[in-house]
Structure formats: structure tokens, C-alpha cells
Amino acid sequence: MKKLMVRLLSGEKHQMFRISVFAVVISLIFGAVVLLMISTNPFASYLNLLQGSGLAPKHSYAGMRNMFTDFMSFLDAMTPMIFASLSVMVALKGGLFNIGVSGMMLVSSFCATALVGYSSLSAGIARPLVLITGIVSGALVGAIIGALKFKFNINEVVSSIMLNYIFMYVLTFFINSYYLDPVSRQSINISDSARLTIIDIKAFGLKFDVPLAFILAILAAFIIRFVMNRTTIGYEIKAVGLSPAAANYAGINIRKNILLTMVVSGALAGLAGVTYYCGYVGSIQPGVVPGLGFNAIAVALLGCSDPIGCILASFLITVISKGSIYMSSQQGVEIELADLITAFILIFSACSGFIKEYTDKAERQLKEKNFNEKKGGAQA
Amino acid sequence: MDNYEYIIEMKHITKRFPRIVANDDVSISIKKGEIYALLGENGAGKTTIMSVLFGMYEPDEGEIYIRGEKVNITSPRQATMLGIGMVQQHFRLISNYTVTENIILGSEPQNKLFGFIPHVDIKKSNAEIAALSEKYGLKVDPLAVISDLNVSTQQRVEILKMLYRDAEILIFDEPTAVLTPQEIEFLLEIIRGLRDSGKTIIIITHKLEEIKAIADRCAILNHGRLIDIKDVKDTSTTELARLMVGHEVSFTVDKEEARPGDTVLKVENLTVCNEQGYKAVDDVSFKIHSGEIFALAGVAGNGQNELADAIAGLKQVRSGKIVLDGLDITGMSIRERIENGMSYIPEDRQKVGLIMGFSLKDNLAVRKYYTDSFSHHTIINDQTFDEHGKRLIDDYDIRSSDGNSTIVRAMSGGNQQKAMIAREIDMNGKLIVFMQPTRGLDVGAISNIHKRIVAERDRGAAILLISLELDEVMNCADTIGVIYDGRINRIAKASELTVNEVGNYMMGVSRSEIQDGRDDMQKEGGEGA
Numbered sequence: 001m002k003k004l005m006v007r008l009l010s011g012e013k014h015q016m017f018r019i020s021v022f023a024v025v026i027s028l029i030f031g032a033v034v035l036l037m038i039s040t041n042p043f044a045s046y047l048n049l050l051q052g053s054g055l056a057p058k059h060s061y062a063g064m065r066n067m068f069t070d071f072m073s074f075l076d077a078m079t080p081m082i083f084a085s086l087s088v089m090v091a092l093k094g095g096l097f098n099i100g101v102s103g104m105m106l107v108s109s110f111c112a113t114a115l116v117g118y119s120s121l122s123a124g125i126a127r128p129l130v131l132i133t134g135i136v137s138g139a140l141v142g143a144i145i146g147a148l149k150f151k152f153n154i155n156e157v158v159s160s161i162m163l164n165y166i167f168m169y170v171l172t173f174f175i176n177s178y179y180l181d182p183v184s185r186q187s188i189n190i191s192d193s194a195r196l197t198i199i200d201i202k203a204f205g206l207k208f209d210v211p212l213a214f215i216l217a218i219l220a221a222f223i224i225r226f227v228m229n230r231t232t233i234g235y236e237i238k239a240v241g242l243s244p245a246a247a248n249y250a251g252i253n254i255r256k257n258i259l260l261t262m263v264v265s266g267a268l269a270g271l272a273g274v275t276y277y278c279g280y281v282g283s284i285q286p287g288v289v290p291g292l293g294f295n296a297i298a299v300a301l302l303g304c305s306d307p308i309g310c311i312l313a314s315f316l317i318t319v320i321s322k323g324s325i326y327m328s329s330q331q332g333v334e335i336e337l338a339d340l341i342t343a344f345i346l347i348f349s350a351c352s353g354f355i356k357e358y359t360d361k362a363e364r365q366l367k368e369k370n371f372n373e374k375k376g377g378a379q380a
Numbered sequence: 381m382d383n384y385e386y387i388i389e390m391k392h393i394t395k396r397f398p399r400i401v402a403n404d405d406v407s408i409s410i411k412k413g414e415i416y417a418l419l420g421e422n423g424a425g426k427t428t429i430m431s432v433l434f435g436m437y438e439p440d441e442g443e444i445y446i447r448g449e450k451v452n453i454t455s456p457r458q459a460t461m462l463g464i465g466m467v468q469q470h471f472r473l474i475s476n477y478t479v480t481e482n483i484i485l486g487s488e489p490q491n492k493l494f495g496f497i498p499h500v501d502i503k504k505s506n507a508e509i510a511a512l513s514e515k516y517g518l519k520v521d522p523l524a525v526i527s528d529l530n531v532s533t534q535q536r537v538e539i540l541k542m543l544y545r546d547a548e549i550l551i552f553d554e555p556t557a558v559l560t561p562q563e564i565e566f567l568l569e570i571i572r573g574l575r576d577s578g579k580t581i582i583i584i585t586h587k588l589e590e591i592k593a594i595a596d597r598c599a600i601l602n603h604g605r606l607i608d609i610k611d612v613k614d615t616s617t618t619e620l621a622r623l624m625v626g627h628e629v630s631f632t633v634d635k636e637e638a639r640p641g642d643t644v645l646k647v648e649n650l651t652v653c654n655e656q657g658y659k660a661v662d663d664v665s666f667k668i669h670s671g672e673i674f675a676l677a678g679v680a681g682n683g684q685n686e687l688a689d690a691i692a693g694l695k696q697v698r699s700g701k702i703v704l705d706g707l708d709i710t711g712m713s714i715r716e717r718i719e720n721g722m723s724y725i726p727e728d729r730q731k732v733g734l735i736m737g738f739s740l741k742d743n744l745a746v747r748k749y750y751t752d753s754f755s756h757h758t759i760i761n762d763q764t765f766d767e768h769g770k771r772l773i774d775d776y777d778i779r780s781s782d783g784n785s786t787i788v789r790a791m792s793g794g795n796q797q798k799a800m801i802a803r804e805i806d807m808n809g810k811l812i813v814f815m816q817p818t819r820g821l822d823v824g825a826i827s828n829i830h831k832r833i834v835a836e837r838d839r840g841a842a843i844l845l846i847s848l849e850l851d852e853v854m855n856c857a858d859t860i861g862v863i864y865d866g867r868i869n870r871i872a873k874a875s876e877l878t879v880n881e882v883g884n885y886m887m888g889v890s891r892s893e894i895q896d897g898r899d900d901m902q903k904e905g906g907e908g909a
Contacts, residue, residue, distance in 0.1 A: 243731070253715075
């Protein structure tokens with residue numbers, strides 16, 4: 001066991017990536033044990049997750065739908081997760097813990113819905129406007145949190161979690177008062193031309209959704225990666241994040257960078273908001289803080305605070321959440337079981353530091369043992 | 381019972397790290413009740429061999445015998461059970477716990493409340509700690525919270541921590557690096573007392589005077605190899621220094637007469653408050669010319685930090701003016717000061733001077749990353765970063781396991797210091813402020829840095845050298861200022877002051893008193909003749 005772990009996880013090359021994969025595998029095993037305990041076939045259940053996400057074929061499909069339909073819908077659900085985890089990641093790099101992604105998502109999507117969503121603008125204008133509104137409003141919320149931090153030294157965790165609730169209640173009031181669809185008890189669906197997902201497009205004899213912003217999300221990840229690793233902007237943000245005192249000494253403007261970090265993080269959260277509420281869903285549910293904003297923290301950590309890692313982690317978590325509906329209908333298990341597996345993944349990925357320490361130590365011990373055995377053999 | 385010659389025997393210890401052999405076939409034997417010194421340059425492998433003894437590393441080869449029995453020490457806990465204790469260079473104390481809580485942590489005496497609820501018997505512990513500190517003459521208040529204590533008291537807590545666990549063998553890793561001269565003397569007293577009460581003491585150091593002062597025997601390491609073992613009373617500091625560095629070193633700084641030019645730094649009536657609102661720097665005025673080394677002497681905590689931080693722009697000024705080369709910089713940002721030719725080597729390299737999580741080359745570029753050749757339209761030019769890093773690493777002999785891409789946290793303290801100094805000197809500034817530049821460095825490195833400082837002076841830079849080491853002040857200075865309780869007690873040409881006078885000014889003795897003393901001495905001298 002120890003030897004196996006050392007072989008799989010030791011060494012420097014991509015170590016954190018391998019440890020993350022290891023954490024996922026262990027979590028799936030734990031999930032399987034739970035599934036077995038409620039006498040459900042874990043393999044079938046996991047297959048259902050893939051089927052529900054359009055990554056494996058189902059037994060039967062409704063008219064004009066097949067695996068591709070599910071897969072496009074899966075990408076649609078994954079897009080906001082990528083943006084949200086990037087938002088958390090950028091803040092982490094700058095030494096800030098942004099719990100306010102949910103609030104930012106609500107604000108940005110509400111602004112986009114109210115300003116653009118119900119207008120009669122053509123798609124070519126409405127969609128970019130939705131994106132821009134999302135970016136700007138999210139960035140503004142980020143700026144508030146950043147300003148509170150550097151002006152009054154208010155911890156961003158406290159201010160962002162408070163703002164989540166403030167925005168949720170204020171926006172609930174406005175939605176309930178002005179934009180409520182009395183049937184669905186949600187905000188009235190935005191117009192198709194403003195929506196970032198093209199719904200039920202018909203082509204190749206199929207019906208499917210097209211998440212327009214997915215490419216943008218992938219692009220954003222690569223841009224963030226470039227900015228963080230290869231520009232002075234990233235250099236400054238990382239310096240402030242690692243050691244504010246040393247960054248200050250180096251002549252880096254700390255306040256500017258705290259603000260900048262939160263603005264970028266907010267803009268990304270804004271994009272998460274509009275791609276979720278004005279794309280994947282199409283309306284806002286009042287009175288609810290979206291859980292996606294919190295899951296994004298875990299996804300960012302699972303992704304080792306790396307943009308590409310965030311894409312992979314978003315992929316995984318979305319497979320589980322998206323596929324869970326199908327799994328629950330096929331296996332007759334509760335849908336919350338998927339959350340349980342996600343929780344396992346998060347717990348084990350949070351242990352990645354420990355796993356690293358453990359394997360490094362085991363590796364050393366193993367080397368010593370081998371060495372001694374060799375020496376013993378030579379003496380004999 | 382004591383049928384062993386040596387309490388510790390380490391035989392043929394070899395410890396390898398990736399790319400470096402930290403200990404290469406080192407054998408040392410230590411008698412019970414002696415003070416044994418390990419001497420060597422930064423990175424010579426002193427700390428590694430003691431970490432092996434303390435169970436933090438396991439040796440790749442070699443055997444350890446404690447009290448004549450072969451042991452295999454795999455953890456500090458096991459070392460503790462064998463009666464080995466170690467005070468690390470960086471203390472391992474929980475800053476918001478009390479002294480007692482820190483000492484008993486991990487072996488708390490338990491009491492049963494109502495006969496079954498276990499809880500820590502803190503009253504008993506407090507009494508025990510008080511008795512223990514009494515017994516060994518280590519004055520501490522068991523109820524004091526660590527964060528309120530100064531470094532030297534914290535060190536005493538660390539010592540008590542070992543004694544509480546009945547340690548027989550006490551290892552000190554560079555115990556004096558963080559102490560003022562008075563505190564050092566006090567610590568050496570304590571160490572002697574511990575030996576006299578039967579403890580065996582191993583002291584890791586690169587300060588030769590300390591070895592002469594307290595050690596019985598001394599092992600000299602260089603590049604991981606054992607060079608020699610000497611009886612301290614049969615050797616001289618010069619010989620020790622030669623063995624340690626591998627070649628002759630001079631303790632004096634060779635420098636020509638200063639040729640001061642125009643005034644570069646003018647500090648006028650500067651007052652700076654510390655966090656508590658106390659006037660840490662109080663109405664201080666002085667001038668430094670180009671081509672002059674102005675050394676500021678003083679006991680730690682007399683306002684040196686605040687003065688340096690205020691000049692560098694890290695701290696706000698209450699009143700007064702700082703003028704750099706005719707330009708009033710009092711209200712300028714740090715970057716503006718840098719661009720106007722100021723370099724600053726701060727005292728705290730780990731928190732302030734370096735970004736510990738950055739690579740070496742990123743740290744070396746921290747003052748220049750935004751300038752033209754380093755980045756273009758914010759896009760970083762990797763090649764310049766690499767070349768710049770490589771040049772400084774070669775020029776200043778900065779040693780690390782992975783060169784440019786080593787994470788600075790993984791480097792030894794001495795090499796971190798070298799990296800910081802290399803970066804600042806390379807700025808070619810008009811004014812260079814050195815705050816304790818040679819703290820924690822070995823003799824060879826110190827003499828190198830002193831040479832650099834003099835070279836910078838000769839280039840025409842104005843140097844402000846703030847140091848707690850009186851020797852350093854006397855050796856390097858052209859002009860000496862002495863600071864006491866936030867005020868400059870005396871400014872004079874270095875040639876006009878003796879070591880004793882500077883020492884007295886450092887203790888707050890006023891000029892007239894010292895003048896009187898000198899007259900008396902002359903009188904006595906005259907009468908004697």
C-alpha cells in the first residue's frame with residue numbers, strides 16, 4: 001500500500017495534479033462503499049453519472065435527443081462553474097478569500113436581467129451587453145469588498161459573506177415586486193435573444209442547447225493563466241498575496257493590488273452569474289443564495305489554484321452534480337447522494353497537503369530501507 | 381552505571397539531499413558535562429548533523445550511540461525520551477500561550493475534575509515552572525504571554541522547555557544570532573551554569589569569540605566535511621577562522637581614507653512614532669555625504685528600526701524632513717524613493733526583505749521587474765529575469781539547490797541574506813541603508829559584505845550602516861552616530877572615538893560625563909608617569 005502510494009504520488013513532476021486525482025479516486029471508492037451499504041450497484045450508479053452528463057450513451061432517448069444533447073447541456077452547466085472557480089482562484093492568488101461569489105452572481109445576473117433581459121434588442125447586441133453588464137456589475141461588487149478591505153481593514157471573508165445576504169434579500173425584494181413570474185415563482189424568463197444559451201436549436205435531426213459562453217470560459221482560464229504567470233500584473237498580485245509586507249517594501253502598491261484582485265475576481269464571478277442565470281437557467285430564483293458560488297471555492301482548491309486545474313475540477317464536479325438527476329431516477333437513490341460524493345472529494349482534496357507530506361516521508365523511509373537492505377546483502 | 385566514555389558518539393554520519401551532500405562521513409564524540417561547539421560557515425552542515433541527532437532527519441549512513449548504546453533516532457519525540465533537547469534558531473513557541481502553557485505542551489500534567497474529567501493541572505505546572513526557572517537562574521514569569529516577551533526571554537522559555545523534559549544533552553542552534561551583546565553575555569552565563577549542573581551542551585555557531593569564551597572543545601565543519609576537532613584552550617580565533625573558511629581571513633576591513641563629497645542624505649528634526657504611539661525616533665538630525673559610511677551604533681530597540689523604515693518609506697513620519705540628494709522625499713511613496721536612488725536592506729529578511737514563496741530570480745528582480753528590459757507592456761521578459769538572476773548568483777556566490785528557480789524559503793538564512801544584499805547593491809543607488817547586514821552570517825561572508833560596503837562607498841554612494849555589532853561599527857564607519865532612546869547621543873568622526881566611548885554612549889551616558897572620564901584618565905595617566 002505504502003509502496004504503491006510512493007510509486008504513484010512521489011516525485012515533483014505534476015505531483016499536486018496526481019494527488020488531486022488520487023483524492024478523487026479515493027472519494028469514489030468511499031462513495032461506492034456508501035452506495036453498497038444502501039444496496040445499490042456503485043458501477044451502475046457511476047455509469048449513470050456519466051450518462052446523465054452526456055459522456056456515455058443512455059439506453060433510450062426521447063425524440064430528437066441523444067448523447068450529444070446531454071453533453072451540450074452538461075457544458076452549459078459547467079460554464080458558470082469554470083468562471084466561479086476562476087474567480088475564487090484569482091482572489092486566492094492575491095491572498096484573499098472570496099466567499100462572495102454567490103452574491104456577485106446574483107447582482108450581475110439581476111443587473112443583466114433587468115437592464116437587457118427584457119428589452120427587445122437583437123441578439124447580436126443583447127448578448128454582448130449581458131456579458132458586459134455581468135462583468136461590470138460583478139467587478140463593482142468586488143471593488144466594494146476590496147475597498148472595505150483596504151480602507152477600513154475589514155476582513156474580506158466577513159464583508160463578502162454579509163454582502164451575499166444583503167444582496168440576496170434586496171434582490172429578492174425587487175424580483176418579487178417587479179419581475180416575478182407567478183407560475184414558476186421565479187423571475188420572468190429573459191428573452192431568448194438575450195440569453196447566453198441558445199435553447200433547443202434544431203440541427204442534424206437533433207435538438208440541443210448551445211452554451212455560447214463556454215468557449216469564453218476556456219479562453220478566460222488561459223488568459224488568467226497567462227496574466228498570472230507571465231505579466232507584471234500577476235507578479236504583483238502574487239507578491240501581495242504571498243507577503244504583503246515584502247511586497248510593500250518592494251514598492252508595490254498594496255491597496256491598488258487588493259482592489260485590482262477583487263475587481264478581477266468580481267468580474268469573473270459576474271460572468272459566472274450571467275452564464276448561470278442568464279444562460280443555463282434563464283431566470284433567477286428569489287430568496288436563494290446560489291450554492292455554486294460556494295462549491296466554486298472547493299473546485300478552485302481541488303484545481304490546485306491553477307486555471308487549467310480549475311477547468312478539470314469544474315468538469316468533474318459538474319459531472320457529479322449534472323449526472324446525479326439521472327442516477328437518482330435510474331437507481332432510485334436520493335439525489336443528495338451526489339452531494340455526498342462531492343463532499344468526499346472536497347474532504348480528500350483538502351487533505352492534499354497531508355497526502356503530499358505522507359508520501360514524501362514514506363518515500364524517504366523506503367529509500368533508506370532499500371539502501372540498508374542492499375548494504376546488508378553486500379555484507380552477507 | 382556510567383560505563384561509557386562518551387555520552388554521544390556519532391560515527392561516519394552521511395546525509396544527502398538532492399544535489400547536495402550536507403554531511404559527508406562526519407564522526408564526533410562528546411563527553412558528558414562538556415560544552416562542545418560546532419563551528420562552520422553558513423551551509424557547512426552544522427545544523428544538519430544536529431538535526432540528525434535530534435531525529436528530524438535520518439542519516440543515509442552512519443551510527444549513533446547515546447550513553448554507549450546504539451540508537452536509531454527517528455523523531456524528535458524519541459530524541460526527547462533519550463534526554464536530548466534542542467533550541468532551534470527560529471523558536472517554536474505559540475505566541476498567544478503563556479510561558480507555562482508553552483513549556484508543558486505535549487506533556488501536560490493531568491488532573492481529574494470530579495474524579496473523571498481530565499484537565500490540565502495548570503496551577504501545579506505554574507509552580508513547577510517557577511521552581512525550575514529558579515533552580516537554573518532562568519528568570520521568566522510563568523504566567524506571561526509569549527508575544528509580550530522579548531527575544532532573549534523567549535529563548536529562556538525554549539531552554540526551560542528542554543529542562544522540563546529532563547534533557548541531559550542540550551543543543552543550541554546559533555543561540556546568539558538574535559541577541560544583543562548584553563543578552564549574549566547573560567546567555568553564556570546561563571550555559572555555563574547548565575554545564576556546571578551536569579548537562580552536556582552542544583552549541584552551533586559561527587561566532588569565534590563565543591567559542592573562545594565558553595566551549596571546551598570545538599569541531600570545525602566545512603562543506604559538510606569534518607575538518608578538525610580542537611581543544612579550545614589550545615587554539616586561537618585566527619586559527620579557528622582559517623580552518624572554518626579554508627583560507628586566511630582578516631578581521632579588519634581594508635579601506636582607504638574616505639573622500640566625502642556632496643551631502644546625499646539630510647535628516648532634519650525627524651520624529652517617528654512606533655505602533656504604541658511612543659516617539660521611537662525623537663528629533664533626530666544628521667547628514668551623510670557621498671563616499672561616506674555613516675554607522676549608527678546603538679543597543680537594539682532604541683529606534684533604529686523606526687529610523688530606517690522612515691527613511692525607506694515603510695513608516696510614516698510624525699514631523700521633520702528627509703532630503704535625498706536635494707529632493708524632499710518625506711512624503712514620497714516607496715517606489716518613488718527607489719527610483720530616486722535609495723536601496724534598503726531591512727532587518728527582517730523573511731517578512732520584509734524577501735518574498736519567501738517566490739523563486740530566487742523573482743526575488744532578485746523585485747526592484748526592477750516593471751522596468752523596460754524586464755517587462756514590455758506588462759509582459760514579463762523571462763530571459764532578462766534569468767540573466768539578471770544568474771549574474772547576481774555568480775557575482776555574489778549565492779548558493780542554493782536549484783539556482784534561479786529555487787524557492788527562497790528553501791534556502792539557508794545566510795544565502796537569503798546574500799541574495800537580498802546582492803539585489804540592493806546592484807541597484808547602484810545614491811544611498812544604501814544597511815540594517816544589520818551581517819546578522820547570522822559567518823566570518824567569510826561578513827568580510828565579503830564589508831568589502832562590498834566599502835566598494836559602494838568608493839563608488840560614491842552614501843552608506844547608512846545600522847548595526848548592533850560594535851565591532852562592525854568600529855571597523856566600517858567613517859562617521860559614527862550613536863542612538864539612545866530615539867535620540868542621537870553623539871556624532872563624531874570614527875577616528876575620534878574609542879570602542880569604550882561608543883559603548884558608553886550606547887548605554888545613554890551623556891557626552892559631558894564621558895569627557896570628564898577622559899580628563900580623569902589623562903590626569904591619572906599623567907600622575908602615573
